[in-house]
Amino acid sequence: MSTFLVFVATSDGKIKRSSLEVLSHARSQAEKRGMLLAAAVVDTDATRYSDEIQSYGAKTIYAISNPVFKTHLNASLIQALSTIIETAKPSIFACASTEATKDVLGALGASFNAAVLPDVASFELTDNGVSALRPVMAAKVLSQNTATGDLILISVRSGSYDSAKSPVTAEVKNIGFQPSDFAAVLREILTSAGEKVDLSEAQVVVAAGRGVKDEVGRKLIEDLSEVLGAAIGASRAVVETGLFPATAQIGQTGKVVSPQLYFAIGISGAVQHTAGMANSKVIVAINKDADAPIFQMATYGLVGDLFKILPLLTEELRKLK
Amino acid sequence: MKFIVCIKQVPDVSAPIQIRNGELSMDSDRMVINAYDASAVEEALVLTEKHGGSVDVVLIGPDKAKETIRKALAMGADAGHHIALEDGAGLDSAAYASILKAFFEKQSYDIIAVGKQSQDTDAGLAGSMLATHLNLPYAANAVGLELEDKTLVVKRQGDTGQEMIGLPTPCLVTCSNDMNNPRIPSLKGIMSSKKKPVETYTMDSLGLDLNSLRSDVVKTNTQSYKNMPAREPGKKFDGDAEELVGTLVNLLQNEAKVI
Numbered sequence: 001m002s003t004f005l006v007f008v009a010t011s012d013g014k015i016k017r018s019s020l021e022v023l024s025h026a027r028s029q030a031e032k033r034g035m036l037l038a039a040a041v042v043d044t045d046a047t048r049y050s051d052e053i054q055s056y057g058a059k060t061i062y063a064i065s066n067p068v069f070k071t072h073l074n075a076s077l078i079q080a081l082s083t084i085i086e087t088a089k090p091s092i093f094a095c096a097s098t099e100a101t102k103d104v105l106g107a108l109g110a111s112f113n114a115a116v117l118p119d120v121a122s123f124e125l126t127d128n129g130v131s132a133l134r135p136v137m138a139a140k141v142l143s144q145n146t147a148t149g150d151l152i153l154i155s156v157r158s159g160s161y162d163s164a165k166s167p168v169t170a171e172v173k174n175i176g177f178q179p180s181d182f183a184a185v186l187r188e189i190l191t192s193a194g195e196k197v198d199l200s201e202a203q204v205v206v207a208a209g210r211g212v213k214d215e216v217g218r219k220l221i222e223d224l225s226e227v228l229g230a231a232i233g234a235s236r237a238v239v240e241t242g243l244f245p246a247t248a249q250i251g252q253t254g255k256v257v258s259p260q261l262y263f264a265i266g267i268s269g270a271v272q273h274t275a276g277m278a279n280s281k282v283i284v285a286i287n288k289d290a291d292a293p294i295f296q297m298a299t300y301g302l303v304g305d306l307f308k309i310l311p312l313l314t315e316e317l318r319k320l321k
Numbered sequence: 322m323k324f325i326v327c328i329k330q331v332p333d334v335s336a337p338i339q340i341r342n343g344e345l346s347m348d349s350d351r352m353v354i355n356a357y358d359a360s361a362v363e364e365a366l367v368l369t370e371k372h373g374g375s376v377d378v379v380l381i382g383p384d385k386a387k388e389t390i391r392k393a394l395a396m397g398a399d400a401g402h403h404i405a406l407e408d409g410a411g412l413d414s415a416a417y418a419s420i421l422k423a424f425f426e427k428q429s430y431d432i433i434a435v436g437k438q439s440q441d442t443d444a445g446l447a448g449s450m451l452a453t454h455l456n457l458p459y460a461a462n463a464v465g466l467e468l469e470d471k472t473l474v475v476k477r478q479g480d481t482g483q484e485m486i487g488l489p490t491p492c493l494v495t496c497s498n499d500m501n502n503p504r505i506p507s508l509k510g511i512m513s514s515k516k517k518p519v520e521t522y523t524m525d526s527l528g529l530d531l532n533s534l535r536s537d538v539v540k541t542n543t544q545s546y547k548n549m550p551a552r553e554p555g556k557k558f559d560g561d562a563e564e565l566v567g568t569l570v571n572l573l574q575n576e577a578k579v580i
Contacts, residue, residue, distance in 0.1 A: 011480070011481070071484070072479055072480070072484065073484075073486070074449075074459070074460070074461065075458065098480050099462060099478060099479050099480045100479065100480055102445055102461060102462065103449070103460075103461045103462070103477075104449070105446065105449070106414070106418075106445070106446035106447065106448065106449030106450040106453070107449045107450065107452065107453040107459075109414075109415065109446060109450060110415070110418065110449070110450040110451075110453035110454055111453050114540070115415075115540030115541050116414065116415070116444075116446055116540075116541065117541060118444050118445060118446055119443065119444075119445070134442075134443075135443070135549065136441065136442050136443055136546075137332075137334050137338055137345070137441055138334040138335070138440065139443075139549065140334070140338050140549065141338060141340060141345065141546050141547065141548060141549060142546065142547050142548070142549055142550075143442075143543045143545070143546050144343075144543070144544045144545045144546070144547065145541055145542060145543050145544065146541065146542050146544060147540055147541045147542075148540055149540045152540075182458070183458035183488070183489050183492075184458040184459070184460065184486055184487065184488050184489075184492075185486065185487040186484055186485070186486055187474070187485040187486065187487055188484075188485045189479070189482045189483070189484050189485070190476070190482055190483045190484075190485065191481065191482035191483075198480070198481050199481075200480060204579075228580075239499070246464055246478060246483070246499055247478065247481070247482065247483065249499070252443070253497060253498055253499065260579050261573070261577075261579045261580070278552065281579070282573070282577045282579050283552075283555075284569065284573070290557075290559065295554065295557050296551070296552075296554050297551070297552040297554065298554070298555055298557070299555040299556070299577065300555055300556055300557075300558070300569055300572055300573070300577075301554075301555065301556065301557035301558065302557075302558055302565045302568075302569060303557065303558065303559045304559070304560070304561075304562055304565050305562065308562040309562045309565055309566060312562055312563060312566040313566045313569065313570070316566055316567070316570050317570065317580065320570075320574075320580065
């Protein structure tokens, strides 16, 4: 029986939602093709996730625990995933597309001489490999791609699939790991105050665009996000002006988010931005330009002045709490 | 420090795109330097202006793509390398990484800089594949670079926060377009670019064979294109702020049930 291996990424003691989405879709694909579903976990304490992983149907869990995985460094993650791939010998390896996996996917592809389908919007197994759709040309169109080979690596955009449980009892295999002497050294991690909530995992995102203009506007965004417990996002325009940190950038060159609720505030809706948020479940747009393209995709669109609407909205939401 | 920056000529993705029978058709045939690669060139120029050194660029593509090498030379790069490939159809990131590997094995360099992805395919694989082939330490998605003696210090945008990574040279870095605004070539730069050396390589001269690349290295294929499925537009409201807020809160609570 061939193996479908899913890399389950963790952050701050929690499995990332985007990884559970991939695991859920992988399970249905593995079942159709009679494959064994396995998971790979790499963490300071990888076995603590076993209960949750088996509840999503992974029958074998390959776990590597080591203190080096407290932080991300491509060399150590590549070494760990390579060790698991050599042990599990999967024919398909899938993971959620994040900055961490984008940092290692090409290297794994090159060292295993594998086919790689990065950042796909959907995929399915076929008789001779994998077929997948990828957004290309600044996310204006989808390309239909195929991959063949003994090992195919896939990364999946967040929000592409719903996560769904299907419990089994998994066999946990702890894999010994001794970090190599890496040439690259992680010196420090710089985090800004706005990163209290992990943007790419957030259930609610409040995103600011050019219409937010200044510090007064930014304060309104911060107030709204606080009452909602939301992460703050931004379009490239307000990151370039320095009003919001680069970490907040959503879009083709920034992060891809897929929350339950997305507020696009003063964002016109250029494709470079919407490429990063189109998978959101409910989109609220607030913009004074009634013709802004964002209204074409918003679930609820408010045409009006954000400087008047946001204080009232924050106040109303605060009353509900 | 000697930089070699890998650059690619790509279609201008801001031009309107149509799909006919599953094939892309663009209103404009305008080809440009990949924006991420332009940022890599810019950053290499800034660092060599500050610390000394040189910047070469290398491009794989048809004869026409030499205009993109000239563009980088006009920005200030010192020399160009053109790997001639008239028809790259059907080649994937792995194939391009293999071609670059063959090129770099015959070059001396301290730092290889590349764009983090190509703006037409957005694959983002060739850089880390090349680093792996050359057994170089690398960092991806750089938003800032500094040089400290023989170490390249990369500020990279991670999932949460920015990671500062020290890479001993020789090394490779993939660059985001967030780290700078590439300079517009000056008239003087454009004039002097015409006198700068551009060396041409063939697949043959790199010891490569296109047919065996296609059969042994290429494992992915793009079959066709289709339009992005559009979201259904929802409800749009106009009115005074109080009324709008009341309507929205009601819908979020009772229709969408998300708050």
